[in-house]
Amino acid sequence: GGGGNEAANNDLAGSIQIDGSSTVYPITEAVAEEFRTEAPDVKVTVGVSGTGGGMKKFSRGEIDIVDASRSMNADEDKVAKSNNISYIELPVAYDGLTVVVHPDNNWVNDITVAELKKIWEPAAQGTIKKWNQIRPEWPDQEIHLYGAGVESGTYDYFTEAIVGKSHSSRGDYTASEDDNVLVQGVSTDPYALGFFGYAYYDENKSKLKAVPVDDQNDSNGAGAIMPSLETVKDGSYAPLSRPLFIYVNSKAVSRPEVVEFVNFYIDNAAELSQEVGYIPMPAEKYKEQKQKFQQFATGANASAGKQ
Amino acid sequence: MKLEAKSLNAFYGDFHALKDINIAMEEKNVTAFIGPSGCGKSTFLRTFNRMNDYIDGFRTEGEILLDNRDIYDKNIRVDELRKEVGMVFQKPNPFPKTIFENVVYGLKIQGIKKKSVLEEVAEKSLRQAAIWDEVKDKLNKSALALSGGQQQRLCIARALAISPSVLLMDEPASALDPISTAKIEELIYELKNEYTIVIVTHNMQQAGRVSDNTAFFYMGELVEYNKTKTMFTSPKDDRTQNYITGRFG
Amino acid sequence: MKLEAKSLNAFYGDFHALKDINIAMEEKNVTAFIGPSGCGKSTFLRTFNRMNDYIDGFRTEGEILLDNRDIYDKNIRVDELRKEVGMVFQKPNPFPKTIFENVVYGLKIQGIKKKSVLEEVAEKSLRQAAIWDEVKDKLNKSALALSGGQQQRLCIARALAISPSVLLMDEPASALDPISTAKIEELIYELKNEYTIVIVTHNMQQAGRVSDNTAFFYMGELVEYNKTKTMFTSPKDDRTQNYITGRFG
Amino acid sequence: MTSSERNRLKDKAFQVFGVFCTFIGLIVLAIFLIDIIQKGIARIDWDFLTNLPSRRASRAGILTAWAGTLWLLVLTAIISFPLGVGAGIYLEEYSRKNKLSNFLEINIANLAGVPSIIYGLLGLEIFVRQMRLGSSLLAGALTLSLLILPIIIVTTREAIKAVPGSVRDGSFALGASKWQTIWNQVLPASFGGILTGIILALSRAVGEAAPLIVIGALAYVPFTPASPLDEFTVLPIQIFNWTSRPQEEFVTNAAAAIIVLLFITFLLNGIAVYLRNKQQKKVKW
Amino acid sequence: MRVSEKIIEGLLWLSAVITILVTIGIIWVLLSESVAFFSEVSIVDFLTEKEWTPLFADKKFGIMPLVAGTLLTTFIAIAVALPIGLTIAVYLNVYAHATLKQVVKPMLEVLATIPTVVYGFFALTVVTPFLQTIIPSLAGFNALSAGIVMGIMIIPMISSLSEDAISAVPRSLREAAYGMGSTRLQTAFGVLVPAASSGIVVSVILAISRAVGETMIVAIAAGQQPRLTLNPLVPIETITTYIVQVSLGDVPHGSLEYRTIFAAGITLFIFTFALNNISFWIKKKYQEKYD
Numbered sequence A: 001g002g003g004g005n006e007a008a009n010n011d012l013a014g015s016i017q018i019d020g021s022s023t024v025y026p027i028t029e030a031v032a033e034e035f036r037t038e039a040p041d042v043k044v045t046v047g048v049s050g051t052g053g054g055m056k057k058f059s060r061g062e063i064d065i066v067d068a069s070r071s072m073n074a075d076e077d078k079v080a081k082s083n084n085i086s087y088i089e090l091p092v093a094y095d096g097l098t099v100v101v102h103p104d105n106n107w108v109n110d111i112t113v114a115e116l117k118k119i120w121e122p123a124a125q126g127t128i129k130k131w132n133q134i135r136p137e138w139p140d141q142e143i144h145l146y147g148a149g150v151e152s153g154t155y156d157y158f159t160e161a162i163v164g165k166s167h168s169s170r171g172d173y174t175a176s177e178d179d180n181v182l183v184q185g186v187s188t189d190p191y192a193l194g195f196f197g198y199a200y201y202d203e204n205k206s207k208l209k210a211v212p213v214d215d216q217n218d219s220n221g222a223g224a225i226m227p228s229l230e231t232v233k234d235g236s237y238a239p240l241s242r243p244l245f246i247y248v249n250s251k252a253v254s255r256p257e258v259v260e261f262v263n264f265y266i267d268n269a270a271e272l273s274q275e276v277g278y279i280p281m282p283a284e285k286y287k288e289q290k291q292k293f294q295q296f297a298t299g300a301n302a303s304a305g306k307q
Numbered sequence B, C: 001m002k003l004e005a006k007s008l009n010a011f012y013g014d015f016h017a018l019k020d021i022n023i024a025m026e027e028k029n030v031t032a033f034i035g036p037s038g039c040g041k042s043t044f045l046r047t048f049n050r051m052n053d054y055i056d057g058f059r060t061e062g063e064i065l066l067d068n069r070d071i072y073d074k075n076i077r078v079d080e081l082r083k084e085v086g087m088v089f090q091k092p093n094p095f096p097k098t099i100f101e102n103v104v105y106g107l108k109i110q111g112i113k114k115k116s117v118l119e120e121v122a123e124k125s126l127r128q129a130a131i132w133d134e135v136k137d138k139l140n141k142s143a144l145a146l147s148g149g150q151q152q153r154l155c156i157a158r159a160l161a162i163s164p165s166v167l168l169m170d171e172p173a174s175a176l177d178p179i180s181t182a183k184i185e186e187l188i189y190e191l192k193n194e195y196t197i198v199i200v201t202h203n204m205q206q207a208g209r210v211s212d213n214t215a216f217f218y219m220g221e222l223v224e225y226n227k228t229k230t231m232f233t234s235p236k237d238d239r240t241q242n243y244i245t246g247r248f249g
Numbered sequence D: 001m002t003s004s005e006r007n008r009l010k011d012k013a014f015q016v017f018g019v020f021c022t023f024i025g026l027i028v029l030a031i032f033l034i035d036i037i038q039k040g041i042a043r044i045d046w047d048f049l050t051n052l053p054s055r056r057a058s059r060a061g062i063l064t065a066w067a068g069t070l071w072l073l074v075l076t077a078i079i080s081f082p083l084g085v086g087a088g089i090y091l092e093e094y095s096r097k098n099k100l101s102n103f104l105e106i107n108i109a110n111l112a113g114v115p116s117i118i119y120g121l122l123g124l125e126i127f128v129r130q131m132r133l134g135s136s137l138l139a140g141a142l143t144l145s146l147l148i149l150p151i152i153i154v155t156t157r158e159a160i161k162a163v164p165g166s167v168r169d170g171s172f173a174l175g176a177s178k179w180q181t182i183w184n185q186v187l188p189a190s191f192g193g194i195l196t197g198i199i200l201a202l203s204r205a206v207g208e209a210a211p212l213i214v215i216g217a218l219a220y221v222p223f224t225p226a227s228p229l230d231e232f233t234v235l236p237i238q239i240f241n242w243t244s245r246p247q248e249e250f251v252t253n254a255a256a257a258i259i260v261l262l263f264i265t266f267l268l269n270g271i272a273v274y275l276r277n278k279q280q281k282k283v284k285w
Numbered sequence E: 001m002r003v004s005e006k007i008i009e010g011l012l013w014l015s016a017v018i019t020i021l022v023t024i025g026i027i028w029v030l031l032s033e034s035v036a037f038f039s040e041v042s043i044v045d046f047l048t049e050k051e052w053t054p055l056f057a058d059k060k061f062g063i064m065p066l067v068a069g070t071l072l073t074t075f076i077a078i079a080v081a082l083p084i085g086l087t088i089a090v091y092l093n094v095y096a097h098a099t100l101k102q103v104v105k106p107m108l109e110v111l112a113t114i115p116t117v118v119y120g121f122f123a124l125t126v127v128t129p130f131l132q133t134i135i136p137s138l139a140g141f142n143a144l145s146a147g148i149v150m151g152i153m154i155i156p157m158i159s160s161l162s163e164d165a166i167s168a169v170p171r172s173l174r175e176a177a178y179g180m181g182s183t184r185l186q187t188a189f190g191v192l193v194p195a196a197s198s199g200i201v202v203s204v205i206l207a208i209s210r211a212v213g214e215t216m217i218v219a220i221a222a223g224q225q226p227r228l229t230l231n232p233l234v235p236i237e238t239i240t241t242y243i244v245q246v247s248l249g250d251v252p253h254g255s256l257e258y259r260t261i262f263a264a265g266i267t268l269f270i271f272t273f274a275l276n277n278i279s280f281w282i283k284k285k286y287q288e289k290y291d
């Protein structure tokens, strides 16, 4: 069974295979790194094949844990079920998708979700081409769009939140799986508008200008809200703050090193996620997750014992 | 007869390189092949140890007899044949190995490994090739460091080491300086006591000096074959006459 | 004197290829260079149009005079020199272009473009080289389609087209069949009326047939230089004697 | 100006242009190396070479990356060497001029030009999926072996071709069989050239990222592989991963890792050039 | 001994024939997935549609934008590499001292061995900002900068292979030209380059083929925006970029989206296959010219 028995850790051995989201990767890498001092003989490997790629492997039982920057979708769930795999979803941190423009851009000081939708929805392709089509007082200049690669969890989340339908947007923008490439693009293009993870904005503040987003719903903060540690954490930066998850395979929790690792993950996620540029959840949330996982682990092991 | 060709024709693909050649060479005699460039001397010489086998499209008709056995017969093993019929080439072609390795190569590939045997044969062949004194102190040096003339004598020693009875030489001195050439000619003269030798040469005087019989080829045909003395003093054919007096070639 | 060498020494890096050569050749004469392989004939011939310039490490000492001007002088333009001193090589080396393009190449690089001039010169040179009748109907065919002998005459025509006064020939017939060889020799005989010709040859008989004077080289030295007739009947030096009687080489 | 003066002028002008172009190439190379070295050299120390990956740029090391790269190199060499050299020998020494040999030849020329990413797709389908090797070192090495096979075959053939026929003749004339001749004469004489080709091919393999990304090589591997079936990461992937991190310090790490990768590449190339020159000096036919 | 000879020959034959299996493998992998792709998407649409948006809600499957992007970057690369590479080849062969050639040639070849990931970032972070100071309208991602850097990368392919080809021109031709009073320039471009033209053409085709298949440089620096344009100043997407983009992302195996990379892959394969064949035949045809 699980439990943070420090003395037992040195006896732990085995290997844990993790794969999935590139967004979550830095957190998991940090946890794995710290876990090395806890249990030096456990070999943890982390791959980056994107949320979907990771889910694919996870639902076939090829890996123990999957990093995900969105929830598992129905198709993936079906495959997992058909392979007799049950799992638990554990949120580990938040990310704030940040809308950015070039620092010389002096006209955009805030933007509404409706405007973002107008820019990004599929119908915009070929029609919304200039800044002044969004707000008449904005310049009569071409707008250049930069955004996450179409096959990333980030893209899924952004389209869901802005356009209202996952995986649905215009296609004529510069897409990249590599957020630094996007940073480079926006920071060298005065007529650019882009979005990517908060960490990338945070690290490149001098080269970029973040745009406060107004979701026109005053219940979670009035007016346009600037992404920051606080606004993401307290939920007022909506709708572009999103939870990041790990999923754990029920079969894997029969192995003490996996249980130990996941417990360790939850215990340290707050500190480590902030260190690598993400936003930790409130402390009580982590407590909740830990209990949830404890139950799941004992439950899974009990049912495995019965068979 | 040691070596004989009967109605031999040879072809490179469609090209008819040797036309109905008949010739017989006695044991322990030196026969010289002369003729202008491209007349087929080398091609003919190489049929005696089947060195042309590896050329795509080359084929022969007729017979080549060594000790009265057809060497193009199916039952003949080429490697055995070549132990019987040694060959020395126009340009010295030592292997990029030591002098010793060069001489014993033929034995080694026959599977002979005993050091004492190899050393004995090496010394004997190098002495026969009149190069022992020059190389005996550097048998483990690279053969490529020798001069051209020494290399050529080494190649002769290498051929002798597998004790053939016939020695084919394709312009063996044409790449050498006069002094080396003289040494090689002397050597041929001595080897004649033990081996049947066929030599291709461009140098009429050389043919005159070393050979007992001479064969003159012209455009794939054997024009004239006779005692060397007779041939050089009273050739029967006009073409021979023209060639040996330097009208062409 | 048309051509002269005075105390000429030539080196390939450390190798001393020509040793203190002194020679003078008269206008409208044919001089033959003979000697065993590697004695420096080609090296010497090529100093007359400085073709060795492009060989790394090659250098000369002494003087080469053309019409009494030192061609290794700083003010001499190599390209001008080569228009004066034409050259024909051992192996025919036509450019992979049409026959016409080959003949007029030298004019074109001088900037002459006028069609009528080019055509006139082409016909004249091809006639001089005794090949006009054979090619006049296929001037626009590739030169590579000609036979070896024709190619060589084309190369001679090409050299004549820029109207040099000296013609250097390095074994111009050694790659040719007897009939082509005879044609080239005839041609040299005729060209002698207008050009100063220097020819390298391995073939003693050829030297005897075409040249007025003969120079015998041996290991980088000019051993003997004389009227061809005198040289072949009563050579002064033993080495010459040995060489022309075929004792070596 | 006479035409010959004009010609000489043009001649000189082109010479200047030639020097200029050559220097463009060399200068770009220099800018390149200086840029990378400035960014990364300070970061290279013993710890960087021996540390495991880490979230903190200052603690992160490339031990597993270069260990993976070396593993992959050795395995790739072991797999591609016999295949490539064998094929080269066959084509050069045995195959007669016929339809098959012609087809083989054109096929190899074609394979040499197939983009590396397509080899990645092949490796993914055949080695990772069908042969169930997963994203292991072995799957990676097999993929890279196929990628460099054509290069090895072509250079082997060139090296064998450079052995003069006179050596073969000499051996045959002493009664050696075909294989004896190849084994005792042709291969020793061409070995330098063959080795050069293999090393150059490996130096190509060492820089490949795309096909390994396609077959799913990992990013975080905190242990050095112990067997060919272990998972692995390599330097180009580590570099790619670091360049996509938000923190500026990782760019420094990436530059440092690039220096190490270039060092390996240059080392391999240097060995190849050395062998080639040595061979050229030693054997003058 | 006869038997062992046969066995050895057999083994060698086998290793040669493996190369055929590799080709079959490639074709099989590409075909099996793309056949499924073309059962859903008409090949006519694939070839004629002007938009490529298979990953979006509104799917269009016109390969033309990717092909245009590929051709554009390739063209720029060759426009850079051909004049520079050929000039270097001529310079090194005809003008430069032998030792200079011996030093410079391998140094230039280093350009071709630098990992392409490195080139990609060089294009994005050094070349593009530099070009933007000259062409202010240049986008952050563009075919121009990626093409130029790719051109630099393939310079040694052209310079080295062309130099080899020029070296292979028989000495006699070179001497003939000099012997007529040609300058070095006239010898080079009047005689050597035409005589070596087949080798030079082969080097250029191989360089084109390399540029067509190059992945990381364009993926990083040219953008990822399929667009039917020949404007070098805006972001485009090449076939290879598309493949690597999808491989890096997380397209579920077996979906139509996943199959698009094989359809793109087979297009790429056909391109390079055609180029390689052409170069092979040119080489074959002219190889024996001087022997």
Ligand SMILES: Nc1ncnc2c1ncn2[C@@H]1O[C@H](COP(=O)(O)OP(=O)(O)OP(=O)(O)O)[C@@H](O)[C@H]1O
Pocket (backbone or CB within 6 Å): B012, B015, B017, B035, B036, B037, B038, B039, B040, B041, B042, B043, B044, B055
């Ligand atoms: N491998 C080959 N394929 C086709 N033809 C060949 C081959 N080898 C030689 N020949 C031709 O066969 C003819 C005879 O050639 P061979 O080498 O026997 O002449 P040769 O008398 O030895 O001349 P040389 O004195 O120049 O050595 C020549 O016309 C030559 O072109």
Ligand SMILES: Nc1ncnc2c1ncn2[C@@H]1O[C@H](COP(=O)(O)OP(=O)(O)OP(=O)(O)O)[C@@H](O)[C@H]1O
Pocket (backbone or CB within 6 Å): C012, C015, C017, C035, C036, C037, C038, C039, C040, C041, C042, C043, C044, C055
């Ligand atoms: N490029 C070179 N570098 C070094 N040595 C050379 C070079 N060219 C020729 N030699 C040497 O210079 C000497 C004279 O050579 P040359 O070519 O002038 O001889 P040759 O009399 O024309 O001989 P052949 O009759 O064989 O043509 C030879 O020993 C040769 O090895």
Ligand SMILES: [Mg+2]
Pocket (backbone or CB within 6 Å): B041, B042, B043, B170
């Ligand atoms: Mg011969």
Ligand SMILES: [Mg+2]
Pocket (backbone or CB within 6 Å): C041, C042, C043, C170
């Ligand atoms: Mg000569």
Ligand SMILES: O=P([O-])([O-])[O-]
Pocket (backbone or CB within 6 Å): A020, A021, A022, A023, A024, A049, A050, A051, A052, A068, A069, A151, A152, A153, A154, A155, E250
């Ligand atoms: O890698 P993703 O987090 O974008 O799926």
